[in-house]
Amino acid sequence: MKMEHPTPMQWQFSQRAQQLQSSVIREILKVTVRPEVISFAGGLPSPATFPVERMQAAFDKVLSQQGKVALQYGPTDGYGPLREWIAQSLSTADAKILPEQVLMVSGSQQGLDLLAKVLVDEGSKVLVETPSYLGALQAFSVYRPEFVSVPGDEHGLLPDQVAAIGQGARMLYSLPNFQNPTGRTLPLERRLALVEACARLGLPLIEDDPYGALSYRGEPLPRMLNMNPQGVIYMGSFSKVLTPGIRLGYVVAPVPLIRKLEQAKQAADLHTAQLTQMVVHEVIKDGFLDQHIPTIRKLYSDQCQAMLDALEEFFPAGVTWTKPAGGMFLWLTLPKHIDSMKLLDEAIADLVAFVPGAPFYANEAEHNTLRLSFVTVPPEKIREGVAKLGKLIASKL
Amino acid sequence: MKMEHPTPMQWQFSQRAQQLQSSVIREILKVTVRPEVISFAGGLPSPATFPVERMQAAFDKVLSQQGKVALQYGPTDGYGPLREWIAQSLSTADAKILPEQVLMVSGSQQGLDLLAKVLVDEGSKVLVETPSYLGALQAFSVYRPEFVSVPGDEHGLLPDQVAAIGQGARMLYSLPNFQNPTGRTLPLERRLALVEACARLGLPLIEDDPYGALSYRGEPLPRMLNMNPQGVIYMGSFSKVLTPGIRLGYVVAPVPLIRKLEQAKQAADLHTAQLTQMVVHEVIKDGFLDQHIPTIRKLYSDQCQAMLDALEEFFPAGVTWTKPAGGMFLWLTLPKHIDSMKLLDEAIADLVAFVPGAPFYANEAEHNTLRLSFVTVPPEKIREGVAKLGKLIASKL
Known part of the structure; x- marks a missing residue:
């Protein structure tokens, strides 16, 4: 039934599709899933916070009691x-x-x-x-x-x-x-x-x-x-x-x-x-959220503090960072001459990862910025990773 | 904290959004969910075919064994x-x-x-x-x-x-x-x-x-x-x-x-x-599908046959319909002068519903067509509904 020698297809994409590209972050994440890399690059919440058993009980209850409605x-x-x-x-x-x-x-x-x-x-x-x-x-x-x-x-x-x-x-x-x-x-x-x-x-x-x-x-x-x-x-x-x-x-x-x-x-x-x-x-x-959310806040807050402490300890003068009052991320500004996209290659060779700041700008990018996530890395690894990054950055000054 | 007397908002929609409209079918379905209506209008599969227990067991197993991955x-x-x-x-x-x-x-x-x-x-x-x-x-x-x-x-x-x-x-x-x-x-x-x-x-x-x-x-x-x-x-x-x-x-x-x-x-x-x-x-x-799908085929095939039999019995000459070899729908063509959109109002008053054919045409619509679904209505109700529709159409000839 198969056609023999069909003309090879030339895909013509729409104008909007031509400028689509895969997220830089998703590309970086592919590299940093290696377990030996300390990754501050993720944007994922910590799976430690997922209420798996409670979700499982709820799936059971809804499917038992209202299965036909839930699946329609x-x-x-x-x-x-x-x-x-x-x-x-x-x-x-x-x-x-x-x-x-x-x-x-x-x-x-x-x-x-x-x-x-x-x-x-x-x-x-x-x-x-x-x-x-x-x-x-x-x-x-x-x-x-x-x-x-x-x-x-x-x-x-x-x-x-x-x-x-x-x-x-x-x-x-x-x-x-x-x-x-x-x-x-x-x-x-x-x-x-x-x-x-x-x-x-x-x-x-x-x-x-x-x-x-x-x-x-x-x-x-x-x-x-x-x-x-x-x-x-x-x-x-x-x-x-x-x-x-x-x-x-x-x-x-x-x-x-x-x-x-x-x-x-x-x-x-x-x-x-x-x-x-x-x-x-x-x-x-x-x-449930009234009891659950405070446990997430505690975990992330402790890890945020661990990161802020490590930055204070290991980072050279000339680098500044935000002090978040919540959430999952902090933001670093390096001396102007350091391009964080180039820095990333060296960091990954050193088994530590982050997300360069440039893709987050809609217009003129500031290339000396980067994002760190502290939510999926335990405090001792945060310290280790930040120490590595601090040393790397200090070597550029 | 609330603003006093904000300027009322004039929403300016994109050109693509201006031509968006809700599906005719979804609008009709809102009318026909009344339990007293025999509805051939739906496009929904029969919930009798949903393998609820098997789905429930699978949710349990996946969440027990790989919950953190499944929820990330x-x-x-x-x-x-x-x-x-x-x-x-x-x-x-x-x-x-x-x-x-x-x-x-x-x-x-x-x-x-x-x-x-x-x-x-x-x-x-x-x-x-x-x-x-x-x-x-x-x-x-x-x-x-x-x-x-x-x-x-x-x-x-x-x-x-x-x-x-x-x-x-x-x-x-x-x-x-x-x-x-x-x-x-x-x-x-x-x-x-x-x-x-x-x-x-x-x-x-x-x-x-x-x-x-x-x-x-x-x-x-x-x-x-x-x-x-x-x-x-x-x-x-x-x-x-x-x-x-x-x-x-x-x-x-x-x-x-x-x-x-x-x-x-x-x-x-x-x-x-x-x-x-x-x-x-x-x-x-x-x-699983090798055992499950034949049960769906049997159900739908029997109901399809019930509808074909009823159409043969109750519909006047001058109306034609398709004889599906599978699926969920059949298609009626009425005499040219009958507009199925207008017919629908009378049908609903008579407690039976279908979907008019016109919205399915991208260009010139044939207004004397309509779609019937046989999958969610049991055979005796199919007979009753088709009899009503046949009578209604006969009254227009």
């Missing part, structure tokens, strides 16, 4: 009781969030894709932080926007710059709590100013918040969502507080936008697995 | 052993399929979205059947192609028409086995001719095959994939042979295209849940 096609907007739970958890006294403002997605990454799909035309202006989350830049790039980087400092973006550059933009993407990649937190007064600036411009403000619950010092700062529920698009995820492999996140937005996102999601993958949503609801509905 | 982020291309299983199941003596040609996706719908994303520019010519699967038209529409309908007859599309209209097209989308919506099957000689015609044009040929296993008369016809593995893109799914709610499908294509699709998937949702893939592999790896 489900609604595009998501599982009702979970959307209600999310709406309630995000409501404040003066800013109530309704379940119909919640769209369940297959991980936050899908939320980023859908938002760009419905809000961005080719050449549309999209405002991002300097630096910004790489996965967001990747997701948005597919729709070929013009990225505009909002200037910032060690506390995050500068809201007073937004009015000047935000005119006519389609959205502003921010990650205010323990940002990936820098670990920095946007202060309260900047949140208020940013919400105001965007509202004045009629500019949709995306508040991506995967790490908000992982605060090392009590509750995180107020959400921008609750400052202006009519103008802020909030994104949450179960990846960092339960497990990432189930691929479950959510977008919260005003209803007209949610309906449009729902249509886009229907065309993209019909809906997110009903079973997963029912299981997560079963796991969290009676307050 | 996973590779974008999918779970290796499952990709191997799929590659092997699709290989023939003279056309071996390799695991690296397989990309796991979150249901076939995502495969459709990714294919259009990487192959279609605005205005690109895309060839589809007459009529075609609505979910594919929806997924492709987002990328604003120019649809060209390939003429067909009761046996499916006419391959000798492709050379004339396919020049410069980016892809041809076909569903050769027990097509949704018509139930028709593309004969072997047309498959060979279609594969040849597309190869000559250098035109990627998509073979969407969600129903292939649901043949009522032995094995289905040979796959076009195996006739030209270098030019055919094959799409498969676990939705109709296991359960749809887990959202698991796959795309099989030459490696250069798979790598590009993988990059697009990474930007769209990182990867499909590792846990789901490991569970499905656990369920099927020892030949």
Whole structure:
């Protein structure tokens, strides 16, 4: 039945596909899975935090009691009781969030894709932080926007710059709590100013918040969502507080936008697995996260401190770093003449890895920056790895 | 903290989003979930076929033995052993399929979205059947192609028409086995001719095959994939042979295209849940589908026959219908003057539902057509519903 000698295929990709490339991080991770490498390159949460037995019990219960429903096609907007739970958890006294403002997605990454799909035309202006989350830049790039980087400092973006550059933009993407990649937190007064600036411009403000619950010092700062529920698009995820492999996140937005996102999601993958949503609801509905999240905070906070101590001990003058109040990452700035991409090759030869900073910039990259994750490496290995890196960097001075 | 009197938001959607709309079928389904309605409108498989206990045992086993891996982020291309299983199941003596040609996706719908994303520019010519699967038209529409309908007859599309209209097209989308919506099957000689015609044009040929296993008369016809593995893109799914709610499908294509699709998937949702893939592999790896699929075939085949018998008994002359050799649907053609969209309102008032045919046409619709599903309605209800419909149609003649 097979054709003999068919003409070899010349694949013609779409313009958007031609600029797609694999994430630098995913490429680096392939190298650093070797067990002998001390890797600060990962963006993965620690599997030590996964409540495996509790998830298993919930799968058992949901499949025993509602198996046929859980395994059938489900609604595009998501599982009702979970959307209600999310709406309630995000409501404040003066800013109530309704379940119909919640769209369940297959991980936050899908939320980023859908938002760009419905809000961005080719050449549309999209405002991002300097630096910004790489996965967001990747997701948005597919729709070929013009990225505009909002200037910032060690506390995050500068809201007073937004009015000047935000005119006519389609959205502003921010990650205010323990940002990936820098670990920095946007202060309260900047949140208020940013919400105001965007509202004045009629500019949709995306508040991506995967790490908000992982605060090392009590509750995180107020959400921008609750400052202006009519103008802020909030994104949450179960990846960092339960497990990432189930691929479950959510977008919260005003209803007209949610309906449009729902249509886009229907065309993209019909809906997110009903079973997963029912299981997560079963796991969290009676307050499990209130006991579970503090154990994650403790683990990450201790490892963060171990890294900060090691940096202090082993790193030469001329290198600076952020001191995160939560999350999974910190950010290093090396002397200007050191290119972290080149440094990585030597580091890997030395069996220690990190992520170079350049790919996190939408426009002009600062090549002397890099990201370290402290969440999957135990304290003694953190010390060992940081000592190696410090020695390597000192040799360049 | 809440802003007082923010400016009301004027949402500006992208051009692609402006033409997005909710599926007609999903809208109809909302009406027809009322238990008193006999609904032939669904596209859902029968939950009676879901192997719930077996799935439950597999979730238990995978979570007990490999919980931390199953719940962590996973590779974008999918779970290796499952990709191997799929590659092997699709290989023939003279056309071996390799695991690296397989990309796991979150249901076939995502495969459709990714294919259009990487192959279609605005205005690109895309060839589809007459009529075609609505979910594919929806997924492709987002990328604003120019649809060209390939003429067909009761046996499916006419391959000798492709050379004339396919020049410069980016892809041809076909569903050769027990097509949704018509139930028709593309004969072997047309498959060979279609594969040849597309190869000559250098035109990627998509073979969407969600129903292939649901043949009522032995094995289905040979796959076009195996006739030209270098030019055919094959799409498969676990939705109709296991359960749809887990959202698991796959795309099989030459490696250069798979790598590009993988990059697009990474930007769209990182990867499909590792846990789901490991569970499905656990369920099927020892030949379960060989025992399970015949039970689905038997159920659907009996109900299909019940519907064909009832149509014969209750339908007036002047109405014709397809006689499917498998799958979930059959297709009715009414006298020209009857618009099935208008008929639906009266049918629902009469407590019986179907899907009007018009939305399945990419170009000029035939408004006197409609789709019936027989898989979720028991035989006595099929008889009752078809009798009502027959009476209603007879009243229009």
